[in-house]
Amino acid sequence: MTTAVLQERTHYLNNGYGLKSWLLTKDHKRIAVLYFITISIFFALGGVFASLIRLELVTPAGDLVSSETYNKLFTMHGVIMVFFFLIPSVPATMGNFFLPMMIGARDLAFPKINLLSWYLLIAGGGFAIFAMMAGGVDTGWTFYTPYSTTYSNTYVIATALGIFIAGFSSILTGLNFIVTVHRMRAPGMTWFKMPLFVWANYATGVIQVLGTPVIAVTLVLVFCERVFHIGIFDPALGGDPVLFQHLFWFYSHPAVYIMVLPAMGVISELVSTFSRKPIFGYPFVAFSSVAIAVIGFLVWGHHLFVSGQSLYAGLVFSFLSYFVAIPSAIKVFNWTATLYKGSISYATPMLYAFGFIGLFTIGGLTGLFVAALGIDVHVTDTYFVIAHFHYVMVGGTVMAYLGGVHYWWPKMTGRMYPEGWAKLSALFIFVGFNLTFFPQFILGYLGMPRRYHAYPPEFQVLHVASTAGATVLAVGYILPAIYLAWSLRYGPVAGSNPWGATGLEWATPSPPPTHNFDRIPVVTHEAYDYTAVPQEVEVV
Amino acid sequence: MTEHIDSVKTYALVLIALLGLTVATTLVAFVDLGNFSVVVALAIAVTKMLLVALFFMHVRYSTRLTKLVIFGGLMWLAILLLLTLTDFLTRGWMGVPGK
Numbered sequence: 001m002t003t004a005v006l007q008e009r010t011h012y013l014n015n016g017y018g019l020k021s022w023l024l025t026k027d028h029k030r031i032a033v034l035y036f037i038t039i040s041i042f043f044a045l046g047g048v049f050a051s052l053i054r055l056e057l058v059t060p061a062g063d064l065v066s067s068e069t070y071n072k073l074f075t076m077h078g079v080i081m082v083f084f085f086l087i088p089s090v091p092a093t094m095g096n097f098f099l100p101m102m103i104g105a106r107d108l109a110f111p112k113i114n115l116l117s118w119y120l121l122i123a124g125g126g127f128a129i130f131a132m133m134a135g136g137v138d139t140g141w142t143f144y145t146p147y148s149t150t151y152s153n154t155y156v157i158a159t160a161l162g163i164f165i166a167g168f169s170s171i172l173t174g175l176n177f178i179v180t181v182h183r184m185r186a187p188g189m190t191w192f193k194m195p196l197f198v199w200a201n202y203a204t205g206v207i208q209v210l211g212t213p214v215i216a217v218t219l220v221l222v223f224c225e226r227v228f229h230i231g232i233f234d235p236a237l238g239g240d241p242v243l244f245q246h247l248f249w250f251y252s253h254p255a256v257y258i259m260v261l262p263a264m265g266v267i268s269e270l271v272s273t274f275s276r277k278p279i280f281g282y283p284f285v286a287f288s289s290v291a292i293a294v295i296g297f298l299v300w301g302h303h304l305f306v307s308g309q310s311l312y313a314g315l316v317f318s319f320l321s322y323f324v325a326i327p328s329a330i331k332v333f334n335w336t337a338t339l340y341k342g343s344i345s346y347a348t349p350m351l352y353a354f355g356f357i358g359l360f361t362i363g364g365l366t367g368l369f370v371a372a373l374g375i376d377v378h379v380t381d382t383y384f385v386i387a388h389f390h391y392v393m394v395g396g397t398v399m400a401y402l403g404g405v406h407y408w409w410p411k412m413t414g415r416m417y418p419e420g421w422a423k424l425s426a427l428f429i430f431v432g433f434n435l436t437f438f439p440q441f442i443l444g445y446l447g448m449p450r451r452y453h454a455y456p457p458e459f460q461v462l463h464v465a466s467t468a469g470a471t472v473l474a475v476g477y478i479l480p481a482i483y484l485a486w487s488l489r490y491g492p493v494a495g496s497n498p499w500g501a502t503g504l505e506w507a508t509p510s511p512p513p514t515h516n517f518d519r520i521p522v523v524t525h526e527a528y529d530y531t532a533v534p535q536e537v538e539v540v
Numbered sequence: 541m542t543e544h545i546d547s548v549k550t551y552a553l554v555l556i557a558l559l560g561l562t563v564a565t566t567l568v569a570f571v572d573l574g575n576f577s578v579v580v581a582l583a584i585a586v587t588k589m590l591l592v593a594l595f596f597m598h599v600r601y602s603t604r605l606t607k608l609v610i611f612g613g614l615m616w617l618a619i620l621l622l623l624t625l626t627d628f629l630t631r632g633w634m635g636v637p638g639k
Contacts, residue, residue, distance in 0.1 A: 182605070210616045246624045297619055301627065311634055313627035 011414070011511040026111035027514055032097035033412070034118050035088060040481075042084040042125065049077035051474065054436075054467040062454035070453035071138035072154065078141025083163050084125050086397055087170055087255065090262035091177070091208075092121070094404045095201045097412060099177060101505035101512065102195045104186025104521045109179040110172075117172040124166030131155035131162065140451065142252070145233035145244040149225040156226060160219040167212045170258070174208025177201050186504070188523035195503050195527050196285055200265025203289035207254045207261070207296065215251035218244065242308050249300035257296040259393055260360070261289055263400030264331055267353050270403050271335045273501040274350035275342025278528035281334045288327035295324045305376045314373055321371035328364050332357060347499070348422035352403025355430045359395025363388060366441070381451075384444025387437045395433055402429070402480065409484065410494030414511040417491060421483045428476030435469025502528050544601035554595045561588050 012029045015021075022030060052073050056064040065073065100108050108114050131137055137159045139148040148156050181202045185194070222244070224230045231237025233244040272279050279285055301309060301317030335357055344350070366388040369375050379385060410416050439462040444450075448459050455463070497506040504521055505512070525532040565584050573580060594600040599610060 210613065214620065240628075242627065243624075246627065247620075250620050250624075297616065298623065301623065304627070308631075310627045310630040312630040313623075316623070316626055 009509065010513065011509065012514045013414075013511050015514045024115070026107070026115055028096050028100055028108050028111065028114055029412075029512065029514075031114050031118055032093050032095075035092040035096060035121070038118070038121060038125070039085050039088055039093065042080050043477075044481075046077055046080035046085055047474065047477065049073050049080065051470065053077060054470040056453050057455075057463045058467050060455050060457045060460050060463075065453065067453060068138060069136075071140075071451070072136035074451055075137050075140050076132055079128060079137070079159060079163070081393075082141055082255070082259075083166050084121070084128065086259040086393055087166075088121060088173070089259065089397060089401050090266060090404060091173055091201055091204055091258075092117075092169075094197075094266065094401075094408060095177065095204075095262055096173070098408060098503075098505050099198055099201050100180060100184065101508065101516050102198050102503050103181065103184065103189050104504050104517065104523060105180060105184040106515045106517065106520075108176045109183055110176050113172050114176055117169040117176070120169035120172070121166050124162045124164070124169065127158050127162030127165065129162075131158035134158070142248060143219075143222060143244075144248075145222065145225070145239075145241045146235070149222055150234050150236070157223060160222055164216050164219045167216050170208050171212045174205035174212075177205035178209065181205075186521050186523055190523075192283065192286070193523055193525075193527050194286075195265075196268035196279060196282070196289075197262075197265035197503075199286040200261045200268070200289045203293040204258055204261045206290075206293050207258050211251045211254045211258075211297070214247060215255075218247040218251070221247070242304065245304050245307055245309075246300070249303045250297070253300040253303065254293075254296045256389075256392065257292050259397045261292060263356070263397040263404075264289070266400040266404040266407075267335060267356050268331075269501070269503065270349045270353040270400075270407055271338050272528045273407070273499050274347060274353070275339050275344045276500075276530050277338050277342045278526065278530075279334060280337035280340075281330075282527065284330050285334050288330040291327040292324065295320070295327070299324050299371075302371050302376070305373055306380045311373075318371055318373050322368065325364060325368055328360075332361055332364075348417075348419060348426055349403045349407035349499075351423060351426040351430075352399050352406065355426070355433075356396055356399040356403065359391050359399060359433065363391030363393075363395055366391065379444055381449055382444035383440040383448045383450055386450050387440035387444060390437045390440070395437070399429070399433075402426075405480075405484075407499070408505075409487070410498050411505060411508075411510050411512065413488055413491070414494055415487045415491030416494045416498065417480075417487045418483050421479060425476050425479035425483075428472055428479065430476075432469050432472030432474070432476050436466050436473055437469070439463075439465045439469075497533070500530075500533055502530060502533050506533075544598065546595060550595065554591050557591060558588055 012027055016025075022034065025031060025034075052065070053070070056062070056070060056073075062070065096108070096114065100106065132155075134155050137152070137154045137156055139152050139154070139156060143156070143160065181194070181198060221232050225232050225234060225237070225239065229237060231239040233239040233241050235241060268279050268285060299317060299321040301313055302321045305314050305318075335353075366384070370379060370385060370388055406417060406422055443459055443462045443466075446459070448455055448462075494510050496509050498510075499506075502525075504517075504523070507521060508516055561584050565581060568577065568580050568584070571577070593610065599607065
């Protein structure tokens with residue numbers, strides 16, 4: 001009966017079937033699906049590079065690949081994962097799909113620019129993949145000068161051009177979100193009635209618009225020095241290599257918040273929905289997103305503590321870096337307070353949310369270690385740093401991303417995923433992740449440097465544990481790819497609001513019609529007001 | 541929202557001012573003012589930027605939100621320059637050990 005209804009009704013998925021209807025679509029939901037497919041491919045590619053790195057590190061000798069190949073592997077892993085998966089991950093998929101729906105709009109403010117941003121990501125990704133096929137790049141994802149401008153004989157320009165182009169994709173997404181939130185909120189949807197996911201993506205948009213042009217300019221300067229030998233970063237030409245690091249990290253540190261802020265937005269939705277309570281201290285959580293966006297721009301110098309940066313500047317940056325922990329802590333404490341006396345259900349998205357809170361807390365607190373001038377001297381460029389940022393980016397962003405994908409899957413596809421398999425894979429990911437990256441904290445503290453493929457034999461046990469963890473993690477990532485694809489055809493048909501959630505996106509049928517709302521809703525309730533939602537929920 | 545359009549006379553005056561300032565930049569370059577020459581050149585450049593933004597880009601008649609966006613952009617440029625200078629200007633404060 002319900003299946004028949006699903007087939008009869010016109011929704012965004014069956015409103016046109018040809019390739020043209022997808023490649024020229026201006027529907028934010030279809031563009032979100034295009035992004036979803038694209039970044040899934042990039043995630044798999046980045047995962048293959050990670051697997052090869054972990055395989056090489058099983059033995060102390062550098063015996064699986066040559067040093068040059070190893071340099072290229074970790075560079076391409078970083079470039080793909082950062083610029084082509086993590087940066088677009090939550091905003092370009094779930095943000096694109098749900099931000100307009102959550103504020104009661106029929107699309108983003110600039111639908112054509114939205115499509116353009118996807119094409120820019122494809123074009124940028126094309127250059128990056130060309131660089132890999134042609135022979136790869138070996139500078140590390142950070143492109144530090146003067147190595148990248150003078151000495152590297154690999155495809156630096158092609159890769160940098162790819163990142164340059166993809167950067168405009170990110171800027172346009174951010175711009176679209178900012179304008180949409182300002183101009184297209186439904187009647188009654190005041191700023192403080194917006195879901196926290198919208199606040200988080202709005203703050204992210206501000207970072208994307210203000211920060212990304214700087215990395216674009218920096219890469220152009222690298223190009224100018226490499227091709228025209230204009231002295232900007234190379235001391236031999238009269239330049240200053242530390243200037244590159246300032247410019248690079250002015251963008252790339254806030255870029256961490258481009259990756260994690262939208263993820264925090266997802267967690268706010270999950271924690272509220274699965275504890276059936278409004279988020280504790282809503283205005284604090286909302287403003288903490290804005291605070292992270294602003295303070296995140298004042299801390300970049302903590303990446304330069306041992307790079308020849310002035311010690312006095314180091315003191316300032318260390319001090320400011322401690323400040324950015326405050327709004328992050330506000331979020332973690334408020335999510336935890338939301339759980340108190342909540343009616344908690346342990347559906348898969350909530351398992352990911354719990355995973356996020358624990359792992360992000362470890363990632364964030366170890367961030368304070370490396371923000372301290374003294375400790376940082378000891379752990380700079382060691383596996384401690386690798387473990388720290390993987391706890392934030394994988395333990396944080398990827399956990400939230402997967403939590404969000406499971407949470408909104410019934411809305412996006414009209415089908416439920418298999419709960420048992422999903423819980424199993426969430427468990428695999430949590431165990432695999434910790435087994436992969438926790439040993440790396442110890443390795444780093446003991447002195448194992450990053451970016452080396454040979455190491456002293458006494459580190460082998462921890463490296464083998466890490467590789468074993470990566471294997472479990474890989475299984476955890478492959479499982480959802482299989483059961484989510486399976487559910488597209490065989491999953492039980494989902495109702496319009498399977499979780500009994502409060503957001504306006506759940507007030508539409510699943511999958512939503514092309515124009516989202518037949519009638520633009522008038523918002524009268526606060527965000528997360530569960531008394532306002534009809535409760536015919538089966539809690540899993 | 542109605543768009544304010546300046547008279548042709550205003551645009552012409554701004555254009556003349558911009559051309560005049562360009563000539564001024566060139567002339568000042570031939571005078572040796574020591575460190576001060578950078579200050580003068582930048583002052584002229586900022587004046588020109590303001591003229592273009594306020595008149596040609598209609599910022600003078602824009603909403604407060606638009607002004608806030610522009611102010612934000614300039615603030616962020618200031619953050620980039622100032623915090624980078626905390627490094628470049630203080631590097632020499634600590635001597636190199638052994639020298």
